[in-house]
Amino acid sequence: MTEISELDRPVVGRGFRLQWEPAQEAHVLLYPEGMVKLNSSAAAIMSRCDGVRTIADIVADIERTYGVTGLAADVAAFVAMARERSWLEMKGE
Amino acid sequence: MELTYRCPLHCVFCYNPTEFAATGPELETEDWLRVLREARALGSVQLGLSGGEPLARDDLEVIVAEAHSLGFYINLITSGVGMTEARIAALKRAGLDHIQLSFQDSSREMNDFLSSTRTFELKAKVAALIKQYEYPMVLNVVLHRLNIDHVEEILELAQGIGAEYVELANTQYYGWAWLNREHLMPSREQLRRAEATLARFRARPGQKMKIFFVVPDYFETRPKACMNGLGSVFLTVTPDGTALPCHAARMLPGFTFPNVRTDPVRSIWYDSEAFNHFRGTGWMKEPCRTCPEKTRDFGGCRCQAYLLTGDAANADPVCDLSPHHHLVTDAVAAAEARGQAANEGLIFRDHRISIPVVVVGQERASK
Numbered sequence: 027m028t029e030i031s032e033l034d035r036p037v038v039g040r041g042f043r044l045q046w047e048p049a050q051e052a053h054v055l056l057y058p059e060g061m062v063k064l065n066s067s068a069a070a071i072m073s074r075c076d077g078v079r080t081i082a083d084i085v086a087d088i089e090r091t092y093g094v095t096g097l098a099a100d101v102a103a104f105v106a107m108a109r110e111r112s113w114l115e116m117k118g119e
Numbered sequence: 120m121e122l123t124y125r126c127p128l129h130c131v132f133c134y135n136p137t138e139f140a141a142t143g144p145e146l147e148t149e150d151w152l153r154v155l156r157e158a159r160a161l162g163s164v165q166l167g168l169s170g171g172e173p174l175a176r177d178d179l180e181v182i183v184a185e186a187h188s189l190g191f192y193i194n195l196i197t198s199g200v201g202m203t204e205a206r207i208a209a210l211k212r213a214g215l216d217h218i219q220l221s222f223q224d225s226s227r228e229m230n231d232f233l234s235s236t237r238t239f240e241l242k243a244k245v246a247a248l249i250k251q252y253e254y255p256m257v258l259n260v261v262l263h264r265l266n267i268d269h270v271e272e273i274l275e276l277a278q279g280i281g282a283e284y285v286e287l288a289n290t291q292y293y294g295w296a297w298l299n300r301e302h303l304m305p306s307r308e309q310l311r312r313a314e315a316t317l318a319r320f321r322a323r324p325g326q327k328m329k330i331f332f333v334v335p336d337y338f339e340t341r342p343k344a345c346m347n348g349l350g351s352v353f354l355t356v357t358p359d360g361t362a363l364p365c366h367a368a369r370m371l372p373g374f375t376f377p378n379v380r381t382d383p384v385r386s387i388w389y390d391s392e393a394f395n396h397f398r399g400t401g402w403m404k405e406p407c408r409t410c411p412e413k414t415r416d417f418g419g420c421r422c423q424a425y426l427l428t429g430d431a432a433n434a435d436p437v438c439d440l441s442p443h444h445h446l447v448t449d450a451v452a453a454a455e456a457r458g459q460a461a462n463e464g465l466i467f468r469d470h471r472i473s474i475p476v477v478v479v480g481q482e483r484a485s486k
Binding site: 039040041043045047049054056057058059060061 | 162164165167190192194216217219253254255257
């Protein structure tokens with residue numbers, strides 16, 4: 027699997043669906059016969075993965091939204107983990 | 120939701136009830152939509168659409184659209200027969216999330232033999248459509264004595280059509296598969312070879328498919344945690360509206376199963392005896408009752424306990440703590456004793472029979 031660059035454009039993996047689930051009071055990632063409940067950080071990242079924004083855009087947007095800095099490494103680590111699990115794909119991959 | 124028992128295939132390992140032709144008329148579209156709304160209101164989020172062949176219903180797209188608007192994650196379980204580009208485009212628009220395509224075997228001859236119809240090339244076409252419409256290509260192959268020696272060919276075929284996930288699911292013996300158990304049970308040696316082949320395939324350089332192997336439980340010493348216990352997370356509605364706590368539960372004696380034509384899903388789930396009876400551990404007998412593992416496997420499968428021992432409250436005899444475990448090991452031993460696959464007597468799923476009469480070699484030519 028190739029290295030991830032901050033210019034990659036992640037998108038929710040084929041066969042997965044991200045949605046707000048009132049019963050869980052959380053964003054969840056759905057797949058056949060299963061569901062992952064996302065914490066708020068994971069949801070903030072995943073919900074911005076639209077195949078248009080780059081990882082750098084996503085970092086900037088989250089930092090702006092929550093008034094924090096220095097999230098690049100955390101976002102990169104989450105994206106790498108999520109891609110490993112097929113929750114995310116890189117657009118054009 | 121099992122939308123229909125109609126199916127163009129005649130698989131010998133089908134888990135549909137053998138008496139399916141004697142069940143009542145199929146639900147109307149509006150009934151299915153009501154079931155979806157009621158189930159979603161109770162917090163349900165996963166929807167599997169199966170059958171029979173769900174594509175045999177021409178309102179499939181309507182059902183998918185409603186389920187999607189309600190927020191269900193929707194998985195279509197199909198043989199691919201009846202799938203066209205027009206239909207997959209409509210299903211995609213309606214919000215279908217996932218498709219699982221079943222394949223009977225890798226070689227055309229075996230595939231046609233086992234499903235009793237010529238479907239192999241069609242499935243390759245459907246696999247291409249699935250990729251074209253940006254679904255993950257998920258292939259399910261039911262394994263048994265007659266095809267388990269073809270695991271390598273099956274995996275190569277899966278690779279050839281671009282499968283990303285392959286489930287090799289050993290036959291579970293319910294419905295038609297139960298009738299055909301002695302013909303379908305692999306030998307221990309076959310199983311060992313299949314697992315070795317699988318390990319070699321997984322180790323191939325550049326091999327990217329995710330391969331799941333569902334072990335046949337007859338060869339185990341602890342039962343599967345079937346449905347995480349009946350009435351725990353799963354509800355299925357059969358084509359005629361009967362609500363069941365597992366696909367095969369219709370066979371369990373002593374229950375009047377509720378029907379969505381007359382009963383709301385809420386009362387089915389919370390109030391019906393059929394869904395409450397096997398909840399918790401109070402129904403258990405020894406050795407389950409005092410077993411420290413009872414909350415791990417819930418005593419195994421109630422249907423298997425009933426089929427093999429005649430009492431659904433007994434331990435699943437797959438468990439070697441069960442006094443009936445010999446019923447499982449005897450069946451495995453009988454499979455060992457059988458010679459090379461003898462196909463005479465295989466019973467094909469067929470709507471014309473409640474009591475099976477179609478025997479290979481006599482009527483196969485007429486299909």
